[in-house]
Amino acid sequence: MSTLIKRSEVKTENTWKLEDIYPDQKAWDQAYDEIKELKKKVADYEGKLTDADKIKSVFELEDTISEKLERLYVYAHLSHDQDTTNPTYQALSQKAKKLNVEIGEALSFITPEILTLPEQELDALIESPTLAGYKFTLQEIKREKAHVLSKTEEALLAQVGNLSQAPQHIFGMINNADIKFPKIQDENGNEVELTHGSYIQFLENPNREVRRRAFKAVYETYAKQKNTIAATLNANVNKNMFYSKVRKYPSVLEMYLYGDNIPKDVYTNLIDTIHESLPLLHRYMNLRKKLLGVDELHMYDLFAPLVEEYKWDITYDEAKQMVLDGLKPLGDNYLGVLKGSFENRWIDVYENEGKRTGAYSWGAYGTHPFVLLNHKDNLNSMFTLAHEMGHALHSYFSDEALAYRDAQYTIFLAEVASTTNEALLMDYLLKKSTDPKQKMYLLTYYADQFRTTVFRQTMFAEFEKIVHERAESGESLTPQDLSKIYYDLNVKYHGEGMHVDQDIEMEWARIPHFYTSFYVYKYATGFSAATSFSKQILEEGQPAVDRYLGFLKSGGSDYSINILSKAGVDMSSPQPIREAMSVFEQIIEQMEQLTQ
Template identity: 45%
Template sequence: MGEVKKLKTRGEIEAKYKWNVEKMYLTDEVWEEDFKKLQQIAPRLGEYKGKLNEAKTLLEYLNNYVEVLSLFEDLAVYAHLRGDEDTANSKYQIMKDKISTYGAEFSAITSFFIPEVLKMKENQIKKLIDQEGGLKLYELFLEQIMEKKPHVLSEEEEKILASVSDCLSAPGNIFGMLTNADMTFPVIRDEEGNEVELTEGNYSVFIRSKDRRVRKEAFEALFGTYEKFKNTVATTYTASHKNFIFKAKTRKYNSALESSLKPDKIPVEVYHNVVDTINKNLTSLHRYVDIKKRLLGLEEIHMYDLYVSVIDAPEFNVEYEDGVILCEKALEPLGTEYLDIFREGIEEGWIDVYENKGKRGGAYSSGSYNSMPYVLLNYNNQVNDVSTLAHEMGHSIHSYYARKNQPYIYADYVLFCAEVASTTNECLLMDYLIKSEKDKARRLFLINQQLEGIRTTVFRQTMFAEFELLTHEKMEKGESLSSEELCKIYHDLNEKYFGKSMVVDKGIDMEWSRIPHFYRDFYVYQYVTGFAAANSFSQIILNGTEEDVEKYKGFLKAGGSDYPINILKNAGVDMTTPKPLEDTIRRFDELLDMLEKELAQ
């Protein structure tokens, strides 16, 4: 019997595979000194209350605020990075709690700032900027605050709204408790006939099973359980809508959709454009369903057949160093400067590569304005791990460029832009891997991987976005939505999106009830816009000129120095038009052509 392979402890991982967090704080004692400093200087910001109508004082406050916030960010990032290295290390969990708790105190100290600025008139702010040249730096920052003015209530009304915030978030909390803690699923039989309790976690494994009986059982067991709670979940879902609509009306927005998009100056037409453009191109998804049905050899294709792969996964064993080389080759079209930054990240200790005992799972990009942009991985020698490396380095190099080229106040990019650079890197990597892979089985697998990525990220999330739009609009008109009505809306959408070849099983009618993102109103469409923008950028980078690449790097350098639609447009992708989405559909069709051609040979 072979020896059980044990997970390494943190100390057993080679230093070259660990991030260089010491670059932030050489010792924990230095961190503690900075924490004491924060406690000393942060309260001084409160002394500016009631004095911000003088140009010199306003500038002084803003400069001090940036200094304190930057220090807070350094402390918070270091604590969470150290805490994620080994979640069982209580010392770093205490440090995380310390800085998190102080974060609430810091927010309270500075809570006077925005209300005080909003009491001023627009011409008063402009006058202050004219009087004090240093305020020019903060002009956009102050403009973005002033744009909230029509939607900010009186001080007393804001207090009332704040006092009921816990109540207003109750539907999402109840949904979370019901689905994560109280709801249990039946026992099903796996491929070997063993009885296994179904969970939300293992459902994703069973629904991909090659054994059709297993995936059907899992599908029916999962959605059959949700159906038993359909009235409760319909109540939490509609209550969440009511709360969001109430807040939108209270803040004097024209609609719930506008209240979600306007703060980032995203026109509501962008949302409608996503839904309309995908609806006009659903024949591509219908073709996908027909091809999948044929390749699986099915007389009827059901909803529980959607996630099983038509291509068997070949063996991949890509060592980390080889994964780095693959990323470098794929990212070559971005030019020498970009590659030099990528290599700097590898060599200077941006990345924490391998899993160790107690290390947080998953992957992310982090860092503060003053630090290197850190990357957490749990690299396991699979092709998906190479893709994750490219993705997270996309985030980190975006942050690197933004922090090098923007002052602190504009270095962060908003959610609408956040996934674009990372997904652009993924698109470039997949394009390179598909073109350079000589093994037919692996090439087919890679083509299918990207097809599935577009199906789930673009088509599926658009269907979610359309469902959200329909249900919000109905409730804004005063219509009440029962569980039966919600199920009918969702069923009809599935029929429209997947076409006549798909048997839309009754179970799928309940899928809306298990989507936690629906409790973050009008959030999911950004997966679609992010992917579409990234696909467009990858095609521009591969087929364009050096000038096009420089414009893309301009997007990376921009951070949050303008509104997201403008930043993307300046770099060559206009999300107010259908083109980026149409380009994505074109890529989907190309991949379907590749798949059929490969299989025909």
């Protein structure tokens, strides 16, 4: 029997106030009809985008439609996520999705049509006073021009689109549907199910033999599929090479960095600076070995708890107060908005029957952001609250400062504000803590974030880089090649104090991110930028806070790398990563002191 309460039984103060988007369903229906009407006007512009006035008019129409559609879409999906079993909201969500596709098709001619203009005319439009509000949009369109093909070729590539999804789709089917792990014995000798979901829980088990069994069972299972998965990964690499050649990019890596206009140096810098910082990870591995009291540290010991289960109950009200206290360094303006978000029901707090799992921040321009939580009274949930409010306030300040088109920040920047909040909260908790056990619990939590988000994701990023470079130079990528590359990287990253079990060579076969190519580095750069921001805020005070608030208000009004640079974090240099590493070193030092 489910102990979860029904949506209708949730106290109003613990729900988000969706009336701030639309007062009722009737208003939503009205907005839907308005968008349908506006869509009819779009066709009037097709084939006529030759001068600044016409282009300005079509951009304005596009903005009006997109803004209204975003509000409609967000309302439908938030309503659906609060209770996925509700048929009214299921229908609303489907209706919004269909309209979204229709509008996308109707507006799809704008960029290609502007791109057919000669270079000189495009340059004149960029400098035109009439289009001053759209300068950045036009610069982006011009930047795309070098990699856009003729109309016939683009039509052909669009048809190849479905084929290009095949490697990711096939891997998903193998990994989620076909792979079956054996049962293993738990610490009480019972046969238990090993699944993707339970694997990490087994690796966190205090019983070492249980961890070893789970680890071996998982990688032996993948080893049986190594030829198929290697063929799938190869197909993905070949697909990437096809697109980079056809679209005239120097390499696959540069093609994937081009969208966010990220220089290649940012990627290579990350890998080089992490290499220089590997002795710190090796030091943490040695500390782990000492704290676990083992002769040899194995790969299956990486998630084992370093402190006896520390029970720390934190109610939602306590979590809100601690987050407010932890974020005091950001100043009164930031705290005022944060308090207001708690008081004015931006947040849907607890789990209920049919509610979507996990947590996120989302919203529509012109309304405040909304945050979905499934709060449990623990440390993890408190950090989730700090994290999601980081996203929410980033969106709030961007939307408040900028016009619709410039307000939306990129994925490259998305995790910076959320992680800065976590870093400031962690600093506050560590300074406040007087209980050595509690302190060790916090330090372990933080150290493992560095290990998994910075070091591990950079290792993944380096694996992708090596694999693509080998393929581009015509070398083979057999299952044995892939396993050797991956195993050698693990040895390099974890150091001599670690016994790198041979089984780990198959881990490349279970990482879904390798099918969303050259994405994982953003986790490491985002975490490093956030750690650098929090360090500057804590050490410099007001000047750093002002720069950081400037970052929050910049949205997507410039290229991501420029926005960060103006705020004092230059990701094209090793500095932010080195600053993050100095914080990691302080954590290790504090842990070492507590274990003496």
